[in-house]
Amino acid sequence: MTDAALSIAADVRAGRRSARDVLEAHLAQIAARESDVHAFNLVTADDARERANEIDAAIARGDNPGPLAGVPIALKDNLCTRGVPTTCSSRILEGWRPPYDATVVQRVRNAGAVAVGKTNLDEFAMGSSTENSAFGPTRNPHDLSRVPGGSSGGSAAAVAAGFASVALGSDTGGSVRQPASLCGVVGVKPTYGAVSRYGLIAFASSLDQVGPFASSVSDAALLLEVIGGHDSCDSTSIAQPAPSLLDDLERGVEGLRIGIVTELTDTDGIQPDVKAAVETAANALTDAGAKTERVSVPSTMYGLSAYYLIAPAEASSNLARYDGVRYGLRIDGADVADMNARTREAGFGREVKRRIMLGTYALSAGYYDAFYGQAQRVRTLIIRDFEHAYEQFDVLLAATSPTVAFELGAKTTDPLTMYLNDICTIPSNLAGHAAMSIPFGTALPVDAPGGTPALPIGVQVLAPAGGEPVMFRVGRSIELAAPISSHLGGSGT
Amino acid sequence: MSDHSITRAEVEHVARLARLALTDDELDSLTTELGAILEHAAQVSALDTAGVPPTAHPLPLVNVFRVDATRPSLPRDEVLAAAPAAEGGRFRVPRILGEAP
Numbered sequence: 001m002t003d004a005a006l007s008i009a010a011d012v013r014a015g016r017r018s019a020r021d022v023l024e025a026h027l028a029q030i031a032a033r034e035s036d037v038h039a040f041n042l043v044t045a046d047d048a049r050e051r052a053n054e055i056d057a058a059i060a061r062g063d064n065p066g067p068l069a070g071v072p073i074a075l076k077d078n079l080c081t082r083g084v085p086t087t088c089s090s091r092i093l094e095g096w097r098p099p100y101d102a103t104v105v106q107r108v109r110n111a112g113a114v115a116v117g118k119t120n121l122d123e124f125a126m127g128s129s130t131e132n133s134a135f136g137p138t139r140n141p142h143d144l145s146r147v148p149g150g151s152s153g154g155s156a157a158a159v160a161a162g163f164a165s166v167a168l169g170s171d172t173g174g175s176v177r178q179p180a181s182l183c184g185v186v187g188v189k190p191t192y193g194a195v196s197r198y199g200l201i202a203f204a205s206s207l208d209q210v211g212p213f214a215s216s217v218s219d220a221a222l223l224l225e226v227i228g229g230h231d232s233c234d235s236t237s238i239a240q241p242a243p244s245l246l247d248d249l250e251r252g253v254e255g256l257r258i259g260i261v262t263e264l265t266d267t268d269g270i271q272p273d274v275k276a277a278v279e280t281a282a283n284a285l286t287d288a289g290a291k292t293e294r295v296s297v298p299s300t301m302y303g304l305s306a307y308y309l310i311a312p313a314e315a316s317s318n319l320a321r322y323d324g325v326r327y328g329l330r331i332d333g334a335d336v337a338d339m340n341a342r343t344r345e346a347g348f349g350r351e352v353k354r355r356i357m358l359g360t361y362a363l364s365a366g367y368y369d370a371f372y373g374q375a376q377r378v379r380t381l382i383i384r385d386f387e388h389a390y391e392q393f394d395v396l397l398a399a400t401s402p403t404v405a406f407e408l409g410a411k412t413t414d415p416l417t418m419y420l421n422d423i424c425t426i427p428s429n430l431a432g433h434a435a436m437s438i439p440f441g442t443a444l445p446v447d448a449p450g451g452t453p454a455l456p457i458g459v460q461v462l463a464p465a466g467g468e469p470v471m472f473r474v475g476r477s478i479e480l481a482a483p484i485s486s487h488l489g490g491s492g493t
Numbered sequence: 494m495s496d497h498s499i500t501r502a503e504v505e506h507v508a509r510l511a512r513l514a515l516t517d518d519e520l521d522s523l524t525t526e527l528g529a530i531l532e533h534a535a536q537v538s539a540l541d542t543a544g545v546p547p548t549a550h551p552l553p554l555v556n557v558f559r560v561d562a563t564r565p566s567l568p569r570d571e572v573l574a575a576a577p578a579a580e581g582g583r584f585r586v587p588r589i590l591g592e593a594p
Contacts, residue, residue: 099571192551206550235557236550305536316511323512325584330577332587339587341514353513357523358530360511361499371534376547378537383548415526416533432551465551 005071005165005219009112012059012070019055019070023048023114026072029162030116038138039148039158041077041087043117048072051114065112067226074164076155077118078125079105079210080199088201089133090123092347093328102199103234104168104210104227111226116164119154123349124319125175125203127151128421131412132351139408140183143452146405146445149179149421152213156183159213166223167213172203173307174400174425176211177437181400181458184439186220186475187213189425191465192432193238195224196231204314205236207307207429217438217475221245224468245472253288253477256470257393259295261462264398264424267301271403273443277457278399281440284481285397285474295396297389299381300427306382307426308419309362309375316359322347354415383431390464395474399424400437400458404445428462435462438475441483454485499528 003022011017027045034040058065075081078088080098087093101109109115122132130138130153138153140146141161148157152169156179159167169176171189180187188211195210202208212223228242265278282292324330324343331346333339348356362371389396401421411418428435438461442454459478463471501524508515515523569582578585 096575099567099575193554232559236552236554238552299540302537302540305534308530308534309537320512324577325586326572327575328577334587336586336589337512338514340512344512345514345516348513353515353519354523354526354530356511356513357504357507358527361503361507361527361531362534364507364510370538371531373547374537374542375534376549377542377545378540379548380545381540381542383551416529419530419533430551 003162003165004216005068005214005222008071008165009067009069012055013064015059019052019114020049022070023052023072023116026116026163026165033141033161034163036139036144037141037157037161038136039074039119039154039161039163040117041089041120041135041154042085044084044115047084048114048116055112055114067111067222068108069112071113071166072116072164073108073113074117074119074155074158074167075105075115076121076152076167076169078121078170078201079168080201081105081115081118084118086118086201087135088124089121089135090347090349090352091134091329092322092343094134096327098199100199103196103231105199107227108168119152119158119167121154122151123352124201124315125151125170125172126315126351126355128174128178128418129411130154130179131408132349134349137408140405142184142455143405146407146455147182149182149401149405151175153179155213156180156185156187159183159185159215165215166219168227169211169213170200171209171211171429172207173311173429174422176213177425177435177458177460178401178421180213180437182405182456184456185213185215186217186436186438187211188220188224188436189428189434190224190228190468191238191434193236194434194468195227196234196237198231198233202318204311205318206314207311217472217479218246218249220436221249221472243466243468245469248469249472249476251473253285253290253474256290256395256474258282258285258290258292258474259389259393259396260292261300261396261398262294262296263298263300264427267423269402269420269423270399271443271446274399274402274404274457277440278397278459281459281478281481282397285477288477288481295389295393297385297427299378299385302378303382303427303430304419304423306375306378306430307422308358309371310379310430312355312359313362313372314359316356316363319352319356351415379430382427386427386431386433386464394470395467396462398460398462400460404443404455404457406445406447410447424460433462433464434468434471435460436471436475438478439482440478442485499524499531
């Protein structure tokens with residue numbers, strides 16, 4: 001099993017275990033399985049040992065290193081780490097060492113966490129399988145022939161394989177929740193603005209949000225309490241402190257109204273076992289005293305289409321900064337424009353170019369209103385439909401990923417097939433709401449009903465902006481009701 | 494929005510706008526792929542949005558100002574050390590189009 005962050009921190013603070021011993025156990029797990037899984041772009045073992053020794057020295061002095069004392073954490077490689085290479089799994093940033101730390105990196109470090117490395121991702125977080133990495137794919141620790149999901153596949157796999165107790169990822173259209181679902185761990189997309197994005201390399205700025213991975217709902221709550229709250233370095237940061245989540249975690253769901261979103265649960269393409277898991281979770285919540293019923297949020301059906309206009313449009317603008325001038329790769333050319341174009345051609349991978357092209361087209365003269373403008377109006381409709389649903393319900397339930405983990409290469413030839421993985425997660429990003437995925441049972445994949453182990457299913461809880469405290473209570477109740485097989489997170493052996 | 498096909502000439506034009514020196518093979522495959530993606534994305538046109546305002550951003554935030562006080566910026570040498578080329582405390586680039594060499 002993955003070593004729980006809450007117990008590590010309690011043990012380290014009480015002097016029952018040293019931060020260094022905890023770290024060495026995780027480094028040993030990395031040594032044993034990382035060559036198969038490839039969760040990391042970089043393992044920072046030396047820095048981690050130095051940091052763990054500092055934590056132990058602080059304990060020896062009688063200081064309290066903080067709520068994450070000695071907790072090994074993996075960081076998605078699109079979070080800036082001062083002096084430590086940060087690549088976004090792209091050739092265009094290979095070898096770049098940021099001159100500053102992301103706010104979330106600083107916060108986990110100040111809370112006593114020990115960073116073990118930078119995790120693999122789909123290049124610039126564009127993808128749902130971590131196969132779009134310039135440095136090779138990450139594999140699912142539960143079945144090495146299958147993907148871990150994406151784009152934060154390395155962070156999800158690192159927690160599932162016991163390489164780190166917790167991890168940070170980023171979620172633009174499901175990039176924390178979908179890999180969490182496929183790897184059998186907890187993954188959270190916080191409310192837009194709840195967590196600082198200073199030092200998160202931008203993909204689509206009206207959608208991106210940093211979020212935690214953990215092996216339990218309580219560890220995810222602990223990590224979100226540490227990283228959340230206002231940051232003056234991020235102008236989209238909500239001017240409020242991080243919500244208190246752990247205090248109310250065990251309050252249960254008595255009296256809560258919970259809606260099961262028809263469009264994100266009963267739709268074609270959602271594996272029957274996944275739909276059944278949502279039903280079983282809902283029944284367990286009913287047994288625990290909640291009132292559950294079906295609800296329609298009709299415009300969420302158009303979320304995917306709107307997302308694939310809005311996100312690439314924003315990406316085409318954000319990625320204009322990779323021009324061979326200030327950092328990263330440069331391929332020389334006859335003049336500046338030629339140098340820019342050659343650098344970007346050589347430095348970006350296939351999917352990134354596809355999205356830049358799509359976004360540039362959607363924003364270009366003559367198409368702006370029909371594509372980008374219409375997608376923005378559909379976004380308003382999705383927000384209105386959610387508002388209507390949240391008048392009747394405290395939280396909503398849905399599938400996270402339409403299927404359990406698929407095989408490497410199964411969806412790489414057709415971009416649209418790959419995009420469909422995010423159909424249940426995208427609406428929360430468009431609305432700026434909170435959502436989380438909780439492991440709930442396992443199923444055999446539909447593409448290979450025999451000859452492979454049963455693979456994790458995730459159930460998604462959606463909440464309105466700022467709804468994290470209730471969302472986590474519901475998540476905790478689902479975790480308590482989950483079949484024993486859900487707890488296959490951990491060593492994966 | 495009735496015709497969502499995109500021509501190879503349009504793809505070439507967009508590549509120029511996006512400053513991507515795409516190969517012939519890439520132009521061919523992107524013409525097909527972008528056509529298919531745009532056809533799916535055009536489903537947004539099925540919704541009646543007359544009178545619906547656009548949402549550019551999920552938060553109702555406007556004009557977030559920081560305190561007007563000096564604070565340290567990133568160390569210049571460290572920043573320039575990460576650049577492909579620097580000279581005299583500045584980023585160095587090839588000549589700008591139309592300028593004398």
